[in-house]
Amino acid sequence: MSSRREVIVASLxxxxxxSTFGPAVxxxxxxxxxxxxxxxxxxxxxxxxxxxxxxxxETRQILVNLKQLLEVxxxxxxxxxxxxxxxxxxxxAPNMNDVYARFFREPPPARTVCGARxxxxxxxxxxxxxxx
Amino acid sequence: MTAKLPRSAIEPKNPRLNVSRSANLxxxxxxxxxxxxxxxxxxxxxxxxxxxxxxxxxxxxxxxLANMRHMLESxxxxxxxxxxxHVVLADLADMPEMERVxxxxxxxxxxxxxxxxxxxxxxxxxxxxxVALAT
Amino acid sequence: xxxxxxxxxxxxxxxxxxxxxxxxxxxxGGLIFCSGMxxxxxxxGERLHGTLTSEAHVIFANLKLLLESxxxxxxxxxxxxxxxxxxxxxxxxxxxxxQYVASGPPARTVWTAQxxAGFKVELDVIxxx
Numbered sequence: 001m002s003s004r005r006e007v008i009v010a011s012l013x014x015x016x017x018x019s020t021f022g023p024a025v026x027x028x029x030x031x032x033x034x035x036x037x038x039x040x041x042x043x044x045x046x047x048x049x050x051x052x053x054x055x056x057x058e059t060r061q062i063l064v065n066l067k068q069l070l071e072v073x074x075x076x077x078x079x080x081x082x083x084x085x086x087x088x089x090x091x092x093a094p095n096m097n098d099v100y101a102r103f104f105r106e107p108p109p110a111r112t113v114c115g116a117r118x119x120x121x122x123x124x125x126x127x128x129x130x131x132x
Numbered sequence: 133m134t135a136k137l138p139r140s141a142i143e144p145k146n147p148r149l150n151v152s153r154s155a156n157l158x159x160x161x162x163x164x165x166x167x168x169x170x171x172x173x174x175x176x177x178x179x180x181x182x183x184x185x186x187x188x189x190x191x192x193x194x195x196x197l198a199n200m201r202h203m204l205e206s207x208x209x210x211x212x213x214x215x216x217x218h219v220v221l222a223d224l225a226d227m228p229e230m231e232r233v234x235x236x237x238x239x240x241x242x243x244x245x246x247x248x249x250x251x252x253x254x255x256x257x258x259x260x261x262x263v264a265l266a267t
Numbered sequence: 268x269x270x271x272x273x274x275x276x277x278x279x280x281x282x283x284x285x286x287x288x289x290x291x292x293x294x295x296g297g298l299i300f301c302s303g304m305x306x307x308x309x310x311x312g313e314r315l316h317g318t319l320t321s322e323a324h325v326i327f328a329n330l331k332l333l334l335e336s337x338x339x340x341x342x343x344x345x346x347x348x349x350x351x352x353x354x355x356x357x358x359x360x361x362x363x364x365x366q367y368v369a370s371g372p373p374a375r376t377v378w379t380a381q382x383x384a385g386f387k388v389e390l391d392v393i394x395x396x
Contacts, residue, residue: 002267003167005213007241024235024242031215031265032167033296039246081269081293082300084391086248090381094286101288107271108282111289112303112391114350115381117249119227127246129216131269131295137297137395139345141371152372158365159375163345165395166297170346173376220378251379253354261376263346 003032008073012043012065028069030132035073039086039127040065041120055092055123059099062126067103070130079131080109086125090115096124137166142207148182149199151175161203164266169209173220173261174199175254184254189226192257193233201237204264211237213265219247220259230258269295275336276309279329284312291333294396299339303350303391304330305383319356319387323363326390331367339394344373348391354379360388 009028029036042051042058045068051061067077085100087093093113101108109128118125141160144150152159152172162171176185176192177199185195201211221230227247235242243262252259272292274280281287281302292301306315306322309332315325331341351360357377365372373392382389 003265005215005265010241023231023245024238025245026242027244029215029244031263034215036216036244036263038244039248079269081295082393083289084246086246087381090383093383097286097288101286104288107290108288109290110293110300110302111287112348112350112389113383114303114378114389116378117224119224119248125246125248127244129300135297139343139395158361158368158372159347160372161374163374165345168298168345170374170393172374218376251354253357253377253379259376261374 004030006030008035009069012045012048028073033132035075035130035132037066037069037128037130039125041122041125050120052121055087056095056099058123059096062124063100063103066126066128075130075132077104080104080128081131083109083111083126083128085111085113086116086118087113088115088118088123092123139163139165142169144203145206146179146202148179149177149202151177154182162207164207167266169204169207169264169266171200171203171262173259175256175259184256186255189229189257190233193230196258196260197234197237200260200262207266209264209266214243214262215265216263217243217245218261219245220252221247221249222252222257224249226257269293272299272333272337275332278307278309278312279333292337294337297396299334299337299394299396301330301333301392303389305386305389314384316386319351319359320363322386322388323360326388327367330390330392334394337396339396341367342371343395344368344392345395346393347373347375349375349377350380350382350389350391351377352382352387356387
């Protein structure tokens with residue numbers, strides 16, 4: 001029996017949903033028991049525009065959006081099992097963590113954080129895997 | 133408590149794409165576990181010669197994703213069953229070109245993706261890994 | 268169902284020691300998703316900086332403890348992201364790594380990344396339960 005694969009949220013950007021020219025990325029995909037969420041940078045969910053700020057403010061915007069996305073998919077932040085956080089600098093890890101701790105209740109998901117070169121001047125990118 | 137998921141290694145039908153074996157590295161090209169397939173990161177290896185391709189990034193992305201297709205099909209899966217992709221580029225400036233080629237491989241209902249840049253080995257321009265449903 | 272895999276020894280509770288808002292591992296859907304494992308003393312949580320080799324040995328010992336406490340093992344690893352601070356140490360990583368995954372290694376991708384606290388290596392793994 002094949003496992004269910006379904007794109008649940010094509011894009012956070014209203015303009016991309018109607019376009020064939022947006023990036024070839026689905027924001028949230030179901031595969032079997034899990035929901036796979038693409039790496040999210042900080043975007044304004046209404047305008048679909050990138051929001052640039054501090055690592056803390058971008059973390060907050062990302063997690064606000066993530067909460068919304070998961071709820072659309074019938075899941076929630078409480079069902080997240082694993083998070084990968086990419087930072088433009090590991091010096092910002094505590095700032096990210098302070099904001100992050102306010103979104104994930106007990107007990108928090110597993111997480112790995114590392115520093116890398118991020119596209120589009122993002123200070124932070126967060127991807128996760130959650131249970132359906 | 134769920135029963136333990138069966139776990140097995142997968143191999144490409146084309147042995148030139150089995151870098152784990154040819155380079156005697158401590159990994160396998162992919163693992164099937166229950167309904168999922170986790171592939172090791174793949175680079176731009178020419179499927180005819182087994183050599184690394186260091187041409188323009190578009191060519192490297194095309195070769196890497198074609199090899200990924202081969203790997204998944206060798207295991208009875210397909211690009212259409214991919215749920216998550218990680219694309220690592222040596223150079224952030226290659227994002228637009230990567231995007232242009234990538235969309236050829238995932239034209240309909242593409243998987244989730246995270247793309248970023250890191251230092252890559254062997255002069256490779258890209259390294260791509262994915263998670264897919266086995267069936 | 269999503270279940271926390273608690274730290275089998277106090278040092279592996281990074282939340283308590285470092286305020287990292289994460290559980291050591293989460294079991295779900297027949298898999299165990301582990302937080303990035305670092306070279307820390309499993310009893311005290313003390314950072315054990317060293318060579319890439321010494322750090323990798325500590326990490327694998329910690330992973331073995333964690334996975335076995337959850338009824339799994341290093342033999343059940345399915346995917347590893349091996350974070351190293353510089354790709355020049357790739358061969359060094361392999362030399363240590365292969366000692367722990369000799370029979371039936373998992374899939375792996377090596378990421379050259381900035382790792383916390385200046386560690387040289389970190390392993391981000393998923394295992395079958």
